[in-house]
Amino acid sequence: MSDTVLVRFTVNGQARQGHCEPRKLLVDFLREDLGLTGTHVGCEHGICGACTILIDGEAARSCLMFAVQADGAELGTVEGLMSDGKLHPLQEAFHEHHALQCGFCTPGMLLTALDLLRTNPEPTEAEIREGLAAVLCRCTGYEGIVKAVAAAAGTLRDAAETAPALLRRHPAP
């Protein structure tokens, strides 16, 4: 098990690489090898969604992939959401609408919401609830989260030009 492979990908616009065992989960590679501990591990079987990141622009579970499978991909994590020292409108909306308590599901929730708004910029409340069902939150009862996503949808529609690069789908390198 000690043979390692080289893994190279882009994270939040920066080229990153490292050696790891082929069996190493992507989320463990991000957290342990790259120090990106904003992505959390909640179940390691793809249900809770805390580990959700963007892979080539789409929300995906980083606990259900090996790091090697992401070789060559463009990844987006919670650490990349801010731009120019300012919170992303979705982060702002989460703050404004009390959409987080313990904060553990929050990174996965944010990136899932980002993907939802990319594919459906004007979601109804039912569509938001359905879309966010991919991530479990045990603290909030989801109400603040649903309100925040609805509010952010409005903000992003009103000011599409302020959306950071993460919201646009990157072509694979």
Place this chain on the structure above:
Amino acid sequence: MIDRGTPRALIGAPIRRVEDHRLLTGRGRYVADVVLPGMLQAAFLRSLHAHARILSVHRAAAQLLPGVTAIATWDDLRDHARPIRAASRMTGYHATDFPPLAADKVRYVGEAIAVVAADTRYAAEDAVDRIGVDYEPLEPVGDPRTAMDDRGPLLHEAIGTNVLLTRAFSQGDVDTAFAGPAVVVGDRFWFHRHAAVAIENRACLADYEAGSGLLTLWSSTQVPGMIREALAEILGIPAHCIRVVAPDVGGGFGMKSALYPEEVTLCALSRRLGRPVKWVGDRREDLMTSTQAWDEQVEAELAVNPDGTIRGLRAKVIADVGAYSVHPWTASIEVIQVISFLPGPYRVPHYRGEAWGVATNKAPMGPYRGVGRPVSTFVMEALLDRAARRLGMDPVAMRRANLIRPEQIPYRSPSGIVWDSANFAETLERACQVAGYETLRADQRRDPSARRLTGVGVATYVELTGVGSAIPASPGADIATGTEGATVRVDPAGTVTAAFGLACHGQGHETSLAQVVAQELGVHLADVRVIHGDTGAGPVGSGTYASRSAVIGGGAAILASRAVREKALLIAAHRLEADVRDLELAGGVASVRGAPDRSLSLREIARCAYGGVKRLPKGMEPGLESTRFYDPYVGTASSATHIAMVEVDLDLCSVAVRRYVVVEDCGRLINPMIVEGQAIGGVAQGLGAALLEEIVYDGGGQLLTGSLMDYLVPSAAEMPTVEVTHLEHPSPSTLGGFKGAGEGGTIGAPGAIANAVADALAPLGIEIVELPITPERLFQLLPRA
């Protein structure tokens, strides 16, 4: 958001949380994120059997794997640690010996047998797979009713019985109350076994520094103060050489308020190896080994007069407490609350509640949000609805006839708890108003041929929060749950640090307690930083649990802030040559009323305070800080009415909650936004308890719900919008008028939803006696086509 001109308005303002920024940007610091030089990673070998003797453990093959530093069993650690034992003076209680690694016997699936420390978690888990264990399987004990008679297998032979505790409360002559013209309703209810499922699994990191003899434990815990005290005793390390840190904690809900075997094991292992060791549990371990909840069978009967007024109530409660009595709460924590709180906010002249806590081969039972009261509320509210149906009364009228009236407050409950402040009728009437109760009833679909029936359920409850020293949170246990301290310090720069023994896991204390300190002291919110969750940084305290932090921590914050403010004003008066009675401190500036040019900033005052006696009033000690402790002594009542409207699909056997209304009185609000978040989050857990969540063991004691595909917690799609209204009746018994708000949502929701489902199914003659009402259970209840 913050009106800097009127800092008096801070308490009560929906201020956005200061915690949010780091948590929204991926910069939170949970235990799993902490990395120390030379750190090893641990994995546990866990029992495959529910009940077995351990004959031998074979570790040679595992020891040879690359990266493996150490493998330990209880034999390796027994000189460094004692078994966990939850002592209590309560009569009729038996403590259990819970070795952090199994000694000679395992008593539940998942119990830790050995620990591996390796360079990586991957290597540690590889090694766990290579360890062999020879078991001698024993007959498992699954059903507490069978286990009670002790003719079958015993979990703890040394105790000689599986019944770990018995207790009873009674008032009046209940059997006579059931005679005569009484209308009696009753049933055997079963609130099944649940799990807290904090999204962050349990984790800890122990670092014993051999040079200094200092042990630091980072742990995902709610109770660092209690863990520190327990570790000192169990490990034989002086308490002042132990520091317990709870950094950002990803939810707790009561489950993270017990001492766990992994915490003890890692400390002992780090001490033995002289290196830091970290363990991050996975979800399977969480569902197998974290404390489980509720699981009570309640045989209860209610006797009422023909006009609906209650004559008497009697109940026998059997709790399945699992394999061990957890530290510090003991196995009594849940079931005693059920019989304490069963009469609820109602006038019950005659009452008898009897409780048994029975050990079985399941993971230990511990506190979970609501503790006992979700079960007692479910049962009492179900009985009231049945009585109403029997008498042809509306459920709301039934409650109106029985709620404790405002003029009866303070009211002593049959179990001796005093309700200091409440207007139950007001919460009920307001909830009916908000929900549009009459309209809901008028619109109700009651014809079974429609295949989608609707029902309305009401639940009113009262709980004791901010419990002081007069009423132990766990009867007879030698733990200090009634007090908390606060240290408020103004440094020479004029900024304020407020340190607490509390430990936040999502409640937003860094914001709400800062609001209290800033207002009481007279400074801007931004100038106050709250520290919590570190026994090395705050005053002595136990932690955050039992809806206590706003009341007890908030009270301590008020006392310490006022003490600092008084001293600051004395210094200012001295410097300004003014009468202290003419001074006010607001916005971080002390000034003479009516003469704002005669003023001194808190920074200037602080520089005097630390600058030496020459700058201070004669005889004043230098410094500008205060540590004060607060004990609310009895505690205070929080109460609410919940109304749920559900739709039951008879073909899909599913239940959807369409409307949900909460009207609650949790006293003076510090931050209504945070309180509302607590209420709604609590309702979500109550909805899960009512409809989805259940820990299931098979007859052999194997856990059948070891993943989140089997243990179903509500997602956004299952949750309705929750309409919350606050009735702000300040507590007359607590400093600041605060009441606890952390658990209420989970207390009211199971009962309200169960009653709504029973109401929907009433045309079919079906009653709800078991929770959760899963599609499977509903299918079994419905008449076959």
